[in-house]
Amino acid sequence: MKHAYNVYEDRCPTRLVLDRLADKWALLILDRLEDGPVRFNHLRRDIKGISQKVLSQTLKKLERDGLISRTVFPTVPVTVEYALTPLGLTLTETVSALAHWAERNMDAVLAAQASYDAASGAR
Amino acid sequence: MKHAYNVYEDRCPTRLVLDRLADKWALLILDRLEDGPVRFNHLRRDIKGISQKVLSQTLKKLERDGLISRTVFPTVPVTVEYALTPLGLTLTETVSALAHWAERNMDAVLAAQASYDAASGAR
DNA sequence: CGGGATCCGAGCAGATACTG
Protein backbone atom coordinates (compact mmCIF):
# COMPACT_ATOMS: atom_id res chain seq x y z
CA MET A 1 0.00 0.00 0.00
CA LYS A 2 1.61 3.19 -1.10
CA HIS A 3 -0.97 5.42 0.53
CA ALA A 4 -1.22 6.22 4.20
CA TYR A 5 -4.62 4.52 4.14
CA ASN A 6 -7.02 3.12 1.62
CA VAL A 7 -7.79 5.84 -0.91
CA TYR A 8 -10.28 3.56 -2.56
CA GLU A 9 -12.53 3.39 0.49
CA ASP A 10 -15.93 4.90 0.02
CA ARG A 11 -16.05 7.81 2.41
CA CYS A 12 -12.33 8.44 2.51
CA PRO A 13 -11.77 12.21 2.75
CA THR A 14 -9.03 12.04 0.16
CA ARG A 15 -11.67 10.90 -2.26
CA LEU A 16 -13.66 14.02 -1.49
CA VAL A 17 -10.68 16.19 -2.31
CA LEU A 18 -9.74 14.18 -5.37
CA ASP A 19 -13.33 14.39 -6.45
CA ARG A 20 -13.21 18.13 -6.38
CA LEU A 21 -10.00 18.18 -8.35
CA ALA A 22 -11.41 15.87 -10.98
CA ASP A 23 -13.13 18.79 -12.64
CA LYS A 24 -12.05 20.01 -16.01
CA TRP A 25 -13.01 23.62 -15.34
CA ALA A 26 -11.43 23.72 -11.91
CA LEU A 27 -8.15 22.50 -13.32
CA LEU A 28 -8.21 25.06 -16.11
CA ILE A 29 -9.01 27.88 -13.71
CA LEU A 30 -6.23 26.93 -11.32
CA ASP A 31 -3.86 26.74 -14.24
CA ARG A 32 -4.97 30.12 -15.51
CA LEU A 33 -4.50 31.79 -12.12
CA GLU A 34 -0.93 30.62 -11.87
CA ASP A 35 0.34 33.79 -13.52
CA GLY A 36 -1.44 36.11 -11.12
CA PRO A 37 -4.85 37.48 -10.11
CA VAL A 38 -7.56 37.61 -12.76
CA ARG A 39 -10.96 39.28 -12.83
CA PHE A 40 -14.23 37.44 -13.41
CA ASN A 41 -15.01 38.46 -16.95
CA HIS A 42 -11.38 38.12 -17.87
CA LEU A 43 -11.51 34.47 -16.82
CA ARG A 44 -14.78 34.09 -18.66
CA ARG A 45 -13.21 35.38 -21.84
CA ASP A 46 -9.97 33.45 -21.47
CA ILE A 47 -11.46 30.08 -20.72
CA LYS A 48 -13.43 29.57 -23.86
CA GLY A 49 -16.59 27.59 -23.63
CA ILE A 50 -17.33 28.00 -19.94
CA SER A 51 -20.67 29.51 -19.10
CA GLN A 52 -20.95 32.34 -16.61
CA LYS A 53 -23.00 30.16 -14.34
CA VAL A 54 -20.55 27.28 -14.27
CA LEU A 55 -17.62 29.67 -13.86
CA SER A 56 -19.33 31.27 -10.91
CA GLN A 57 -20.13 27.92 -9.34
CA THR A 58 -16.66 26.56 -9.87
CA LEU A 59 -15.02 29.65 -8.42
CA LYS A 60 -17.22 29.36 -5.37
CA LYS A 61 -16.22 25.75 -4.84
CA LEU A 62 -12.54 26.56 -5.21
CA GLU A 63 -12.91 29.40 -2.75
CA ARG A 64 -14.69 27.13 -0.30
CA ASP A 65 -11.84 24.67 -0.57
CA GLY A 66 -9.40 27.43 0.31
CA LEU A 67 -7.61 27.15 -3.02
CA ILE A 68 -8.40 30.61 -4.34
CA SER A 69 -9.23 33.95 -2.78
CA ARG A 70 -11.88 36.43 -3.85
CA THR A 71 -11.15 40.12 -3.42
CA VAL A 72 -13.73 42.81 -4.05
CA PHE A 73 -12.55 46.33 -4.91
CA PRO A 74 -15.18 49.00 -4.17
CA THR A 75 -14.81 50.70 -7.51
CA VAL A 76 -17.78 51.69 -9.68
CA PRO A 77 -18.65 49.31 -11.07
CA VAL A 78 -17.18 46.81 -8.67
CA THR A 79 -14.07 44.87 -9.53
CA VAL A 80 -13.48 41.34 -8.29
CA GLU A 81 -10.15 39.62 -8.45
CA TYR A 82 -9.53 35.94 -8.05
CA ALA A 83 -6.10 34.75 -6.99
CA LEU A 84 -4.43 31.60 -5.78
CA THR A 85 -4.04 31.16 -2.05
CA PRO A 86 -0.75 29.75 -0.74
CA LEU A 87 -2.52 26.40 -0.55
CA GLY A 88 -3.76 26.72 -4.09
CA LEU A 89 -0.28 27.60 -5.24
CA THR A 90 1.11 24.34 -3.94
CA LEU A 91 -1.52 22.55 -5.97
CA THR A 92 -0.83 24.29 -9.26
CA GLU A 93 2.57 22.69 -9.47
CA THR A 94 0.85 19.33 -9.72
CA VAL A 95 -1.90 20.61 -11.97
CA SER A 96 0.71 22.09 -14.24
CA ALA A 97 2.40 18.74 -14.43
CA LEU A 98 -0.87 17.23 -15.52
CA ALA A 99 -1.42 19.89 -18.17
CA HIS A 100 2.08 19.47 -19.51
CA TRP A 101 1.66 15.71 -19.60
CA ALA A 102 -1.44 16.25 -21.71
CA GLU A 103 0.50 18.52 -24.03
CA ARG A 104 3.43 16.19 -24.41
CA ASN A 105 1.40 13.03 -24.86
CA MET A 106 -1.55 14.39 -26.74
CA ASP A 107 -0.32 12.94 -30.02
CA ALA A 108 0.13 9.49 -28.54
CA VAL A 109 -3.36 9.57 -27.06
CA LEU A 110 -4.94 10.72 -30.30
CA ALA A 111 -3.07 8.02 -32.20
CA ALA A 112 -4.23 5.39 -29.73
CA GLN A 113 -7.81 6.57 -30.11
CA ALA A 114 -7.58 6.43 -33.89
CA SER A 115 -6.21 2.90 -33.93
CA TYR A 116 -8.76 1.79 -31.35
CA ASP A 117 -11.58 3.23 -33.39
CA ALA A 118 -10.22 1.68 -36.57
CA ALA A 119 -10.07 -1.72 -34.89
CA SER A 120 -13.63 -1.60 -33.60
CA GLY A 121 -14.89 0.03 -36.79
CA ALA A 122 -13.53 -2.93 -38.75
CA ARG A 123 -15.88 -5.27 -36.93
CA MET B 1 2.42 32.06 -21.89
CA LYS B 2 3.81 29.01 -20.24
CA HIS B 3 2.12 26.60 -22.61
CA ALA B 4 3.18 25.82 -26.14
CA TYR B 5 -0.16 27.23 -27.24
CA ASN B 6 -3.40 28.36 -25.70
CA VAL B 7 -4.71 25.55 -23.55
CA TYR B 8 -7.81 27.58 -22.84
CA GLU B 9 -8.94 27.60 -26.45
CA ASP B 10 -12.16 25.79 -27.08
CA ARG B 11 -11.26 22.93 -29.37
CA CYS B 12 -7.65 22.61 -28.22
CA PRO B 13 -6.74 18.91 -28.21
CA THR B 14 -5.05 19.27 -24.86
CA ARG B 15 -8.43 20.15 -23.48
CA LEU B 16 -9.77 16.88 -24.81
CA VAL B 17 -7.06 14.96 -23.01
CA LEU B 18 -7.37 17.01 -19.85
CA ASP B 19 -11.08 16.47 -20.02
CA ARG B 20 -10.62 12.75 -19.98
CA LEU B 21 -8.26 12.97 -17.04
CA ALA B 22 -10.67 15.11 -15.09
CA ASP B 23 -12.60 12.02 -14.06
CA LYS B 24 -12.61 10.85 -10.49
CA TRP B 25 -12.97 7.19 -11.40
CA ALA B 26 -10.31 7.27 -14.10
CA LEU B 27 -7.82 8.76 -11.68
CA LEU B 28 -8.62 6.15 -9.04
CA ILE B 29 -8.31 3.32 -11.55
CA LEU B 30 -4.96 4.53 -12.87
CA ASP B 31 -3.75 4.88 -9.32
CA ARG B 32 -4.94 1.40 -8.46
CA LEU B 33 -3.22 -0.17 -11.47
CA GLU B 34 0.11 1.29 -10.53
CA ASP B 35 1.02 -1.78 -8.50
CA GLY B 36 0.35 -4.22 -11.33
CA PRO B 37 -2.39 -5.84 -13.41
CA VAL B 38 -5.80 -6.25 -11.83
CA ARG B 39 -8.88 -8.20 -12.88
CA PHE B 40 -12.28 -6.66 -13.47
CA ASN B 41 -14.13 -7.79 -10.39
CA HIS B 42 -11.05 -7.16 -8.30
CA LEU B 43 -11.14 -3.51 -9.37
CA ARG B 44 -14.86 -3.46 -8.74
CA ARG B 45 -14.35 -4.65 -5.20
CA ASP B 46 -11.36 -2.44 -4.49
CA ILE B 47 -12.78 0.81 -5.74
CA LYS B 48 -15.72 1.09 -3.45
CA GLY B 49 -18.79 2.77 -4.78
CA ILE B 50 -18.21 2.35 -8.48
CA SER B 51 -20.92 0.55 -10.40
CA GLN B 52 -20.07 -2.19 -12.82
CA LYS B 53 -21.42 -0.13 -15.68
CA VAL B 54 -19.34 2.92 -14.93
CA LEU B 55 -16.27 0.80 -14.29
CA SER B 56 -16.73 -0.90 -17.62
CA GLN B 57 -17.23 2.41 -19.41
CA THR B 58 -14.26 4.04 -17.77
CA LEU B 59 -11.99 1.11 -18.54
CA LYS B 60 -13.06 1.27 -22.16
CA LYS B 61 -12.25 4.95 -22.38
CA LEU B 62 -8.86 4.46 -20.77
CA GLU B 63 -8.13 1.62 -23.17
CA ARG B 64 -9.17 3.76 -26.10
CA ASP B 65 -6.81 6.47 -24.92
CA GLY B 66 -3.98 3.95 -24.89
CA LEU B 67 -3.46 4.32 -21.16
CA ILE B 68 -4.35 0.78 -20.14
CA SER B 69 -4.33 -2.60 -21.84
CA ARG B 70 -6.95 -5.31 -21.68
CA THR B 71 -5.81 -8.92 -21.80
CA VAL B 72 -8.22 -11.81 -22.03
CA PHE B 73 -7.12 -15.23 -20.76
CA PRO B 74 -9.11 -18.09 -22.33
CA THR B 75 -9.76 -19.82 -19.03
CA VAL B 76 -13.17 -21.10 -17.96
CA PRO B 77 -14.66 -18.84 -16.93
CA VAL B 78 -12.77 -16.19 -18.78
CA THR B 79 -10.24 -14.00 -16.98
CA VAL B 80 -9.54 -10.43 -17.97
CA GLU B 81 -6.60 -8.41 -16.73
CA TYR B 82 -6.21 -4.68 -16.96
CA ALA B 83 -2.74 -3.17 -16.81
CA LEU B 84 -1.03 0.12 -17.43
CA THR B 85 0.58 0.63 -20.81
CA PRO B 86 3.98 2.35 -20.94
CA LEU B 87 2.09 5.54 -21.78
CA GLY B 88 -0.24 5.07 -18.84
CA LEU B 89 2.71 4.45 -16.60
CA THR B 90 4.17 7.86 -17.39
CA LEU B 91 0.87 9.37 -16.38
CA THR B 92 0.56 7.64 -13.04
CA GLU B 93 3.54 9.54 -11.72
CA THR B 94 1.54 12.72 -12.10
CA VAL B 95 -1.68 11.18 -10.89
CA SER B 96 0.15 9.90 -7.85
CA ALA B 97 1.38 13.38 -7.16
CA LEU B 98 -2.20 14.58 -7.25
CA ALA B 99 -3.36 11.84 -4.90
CA HIS B 100 -0.56 12.54 -2.48
CA TRP B 101 -1.30 16.25 -2.58
CA ALA B 102 -4.87 15.41 -1.63
CA GLU B 103 -3.63 13.28 1.25
CA ARG B 104 -1.21 15.86 2.55
CA ASN B 105 -3.54 18.83 2.24
CA MET B 106 -6.82 17.19 3.03
CA ASP B 107 -6.92 18.69 6.50
CA ALA B 108 -6.30 22.20 5.21
CA VAL B 109 -9.06 21.83 2.65
CA LEU B 110 -11.54 20.49 5.18
CA ALA B 111 -10.65 23.32 7.56
CA ALA B 112 -11.16 25.88 4.80
CA GLN B 113 -14.53 24.40 3.98
CA ALA B 114 -15.59 24.49 7.60
CA SER B 115 -14.62 28.12 8.06
CA TYR B 116 -16.24 29.05 4.74
CA ASP B 117 -19.46 27.36 5.75
CA ALA B 118 -19.38 28.97 9.17
CA ALA B 119 -18.96 32.40 7.59
CA SER B 120 -21.85 31.99 5.16
CA GLY B 121 -23.98 30.23 7.72
CA ALA B 122 -23.61 33.25 10.01
CA ARG B 123 -25.26 35.50 7.45
C1' DC C 1 -16.18 -14.25 -14.43
C1' DG C 2 -16.75 -10.23 -17.20
C1' DG C 3 -19.37 -7.89 -19.07
C1' DG C 4 -23.72 -5.82 -22.53
C1' DA C 5 -28.65 -3.97 -22.84
C1' DT C 6 -32.28 -1.47 -21.03
C1' DC C 7 -34.99 1.49 -18.19
C1' DC C 8 -35.34 5.28 -15.30
C1' DG C 9 -34.70 9.22 -12.07
C1' DA C 10 -31.67 13.02 -10.34
C1' DG C 11 -28.64 16.47 -11.15
C1' DC C 12 -25.90 19.34 -13.97
C1' DA C 13 -25.40 22.46 -17.70
C1' DG C 14 -27.19 25.94 -21.19
C1' DA C 15 -30.06 29.98 -22.26
C1' DT C 16 -32.33 33.89 -20.82
C1' DA C 17 -33.59 37.64 -17.89
C1' DC C 18 -32.74 40.56 -14.10
C1' DT C 19 -29.88 43.19 -10.23
C1' DG C 20 -26.52 45.94 -7.09
Added chain:
DNA sequence: CAGTATCTGCTCGGATCCCG
Protein backbone atom coordinates in the same frame (compact mmCIF):
# COMPACT_ATOMS: atom_id res chain seq x y z
C1' DC D 1 -18.77 44.59 -13.89
C1' DA D 2 -20.01 40.58 -11.50
C1' DG D 3 -22.92 38.07 -10.55
C1' DT D 4 -28.13 35.68 -9.05
C1' DA D 5 -32.61 33.46 -10.44
C1' DT D 6 -35.36 30.41 -13.01
C1' DC D 7 -36.60 27.07 -16.28
C1' DT D 8 -35.63 23.46 -19.15
C1' DG D 9 -33.43 19.76 -21.16
C1' DC D 10 -30.38 16.06 -21.44
C1' DT D 11 -26.78 13.44 -20.12
C1' DC D 12 -24.88 10.53 -16.45
C1' DG D 13 -25.15 7.11 -13.26
C1' DG D 14 -27.69 3.45 -10.50
C1' DA D 15 -30.46 -0.78 -10.63
C1' DT D 16 -31.80 -4.78 -12.83
C1' DC D 17 -31.72 -8.55 -16.04
C1' DC D 18 -29.34 -11.31 -19.12
C1' DC D 19 -25.53 -13.64 -21.85
C1' DG D 20 -21.00 -16.13 -23.37
